[in-house]
């Protein structure tokens with residue numbers, strides 16, 4: 280029997296019960312579609328996290344103390360914690376090219392919170408960041424409009440502020456109209472120098488709800504002369520993040536006389552590490568989704584077996600007739616295998632098409648990013664599913680004795 | 689009585705030859721002995737009718753002759769070959785090439801046109817598509833159903849369905865036609881048509897074996913075998 284004849288027979292067989300064939304195809308389609316879409320969702324969420332972290336700057340180190348870190352919001356720190364507090368002179372020591380050659384930029388950070396007012400409008404800013412101009416390039420925080428403050432502004436404790444998008448919008452309606460205006464932070468007037476460009480949330484806090492002021496001004500007007508909350512360090516290069524981290528650790532240990540036996544009181548968060556961790560998490564997430572999808576594909580495959588078993592039982596007499604007319608084992612086997620494979624390939628094609636459409640839309644806040652290999656894999660697996668799950672009923676059909684098949688009611 | 693297959697000599701033109709064939713269904717106390725030792729020889733070109741009461745083992749015998757079933761014991765030589773030695777696929781080949789079946793219940797494949805039904809054995813015989821079409825159409829013409837080629841079995845009368853089945857049995861040009869009560873479901877007129885075809889086929893030199901309950905069917909044959917309780921009880925030349 281030629282392939283064309285086999286296909287003809289298989290197609291006629293499928294056409295004989297269209298609804299049943301359609302539902303089986305649907306089962307496989309859902310399985311294949313689920314594999315592609317869920318892998319795309321996992322991949323998309325991984326990409327989104329990666330993009331956000333990359334926006335944060337990949338050669339960034341954030342130094343903080345584990346012993347309370349000082350800062351007015353945290354209450355009084357203990358005496359030993361005080362010994363390890365980060366200071367302005369730590370920050371300037373880190374800029375020393377000989378002591379820390381792989382550090383490109385350093386920005387001390389103090390944070391506070393407060394209410395900003397513009398006439399009658401007021402807005403609570405959760406994070407008022409006091410820092411130096413290096414902070415903006417190091418943390419990849421570009422300005423949208425206006426200008427940044429300078430080192431001179433820091434040196435002279437100028438009362439100037441950069442507002443985040445949300446803060447500016449809340450206070451002035453439009454971010455652009457904020458530049459050149461004056462707001463009150465607490466009881467003190469600040470001139471708005473610029474508005475930060477809108478930034479995607481990294482998931483920890485809304486970077487658009489911040490205000491950035493010179494660190495000296497913040498110390499003078501808001502937070503007092505306590506310890507720094509953080510020191511933001513930018514490594515000279517993406518590949519020098521680790522060496523820069525070692526240099527920072529060593530330098531701080533020396534400056535604060537941390538005993539060698541003690542675990543470091545400083546926590547240095549490495550953005551590359553965060554990136555790696557979140558990529559690992561995303562990979563786990565993707566694998567989990569893919570497993571769920573694979574299960575639904577197997578369920579679809581069992582649907583194929585089920586239908587083929589019913590078909591073989593229903594058409595036992597037909598098999599008997601075919602055998603009486605000279606059909607060999609292979610011909611019967613081929614006919615039913617092709618039927619099963621057509622079912623699952625059709626399901627695969629429908630599933631791929633549906634997945635391509637569905638993955639154009641955001642799902643659960645994630646823009647799916649298709650993985651081409653998952654499409655090939657899902658389609659290939661659906662064909663294999665047909666062969667695998669169809670072979671049992673097909674073998675059963677082919678193995679029937681002609682007389683038993685003919686006598687079947 | 690001709691007493692065929694009893695003598696030790698085997699003529700060269702023996703087409704079907706079985707010896708001491710038994711068929712037992714089941715085992716132990718519930719065992720059914722459908723055939724209890726049957727020996728039979730049919731030469732090429734014979735026209736044989738098989739009669740016997742219901743349950744006497746006629747169909748069982750025919751299924752064995754048609755390689756659809758295997759005997760429990762005994763020997764079967766078809767056209768000189770020992771059928772027991774053939775593989776499953778070789779038996780399929782023998783069924784496809786040498787034997788044409790006609791059943792009481794027609795056994796056409798549903799939802800498939802008359803032409804496609806007739807083409808089926810030709811497909812399994814690996815004929816080219818165009819040859820298949822031609823031969824299937826000619827077979828349908830022979831049974832007078834050329835105008836019903838595209839009809840499906842459920843669109844045909846019983847007599848027409850049996851004629852399609854005959855066309856299908858003829859299509860490969862088999863040497864043997866095995867018919868199990870081919871007219872059992874037909875009226876007198878259709879029976880006449882079918883029997884006319886059998887006469888013609890036998891005249892062309894094909895061997896015809898017909899199982900029947902009807903004496904007018906048996907009368908057309910030239911040899912009558914009577915089966916009773918799994919044994920051949922009479923074997924006589926009638927025509």
Ligand SMILES: Nc1ncnc2c1ncn2[C@@H]1O[C@H](COP(=O)(O)OP(=O)(O)OP(=O)(O)O)[C@@H](O)[C@H]1O
Nearest residue numbers: 713714720721722741742743744745746747748749
């Ligand atoms: N598959 C089977 N399993 C068990 N017993 C069977 C089977 N097929 C046939 N028989 C038994 O074998 C005996 C012969 O059956 P067979 O079909 O050959 O009779 P028959 O002569 O063709 O009868 P009828 O004229 O009614 O068609 C019967 O007793 C029947 O019950």
Ligand SMILES: [Mg+2]
Nearest residue numbers: 746747748868
């Ligand atoms: Mg019978």
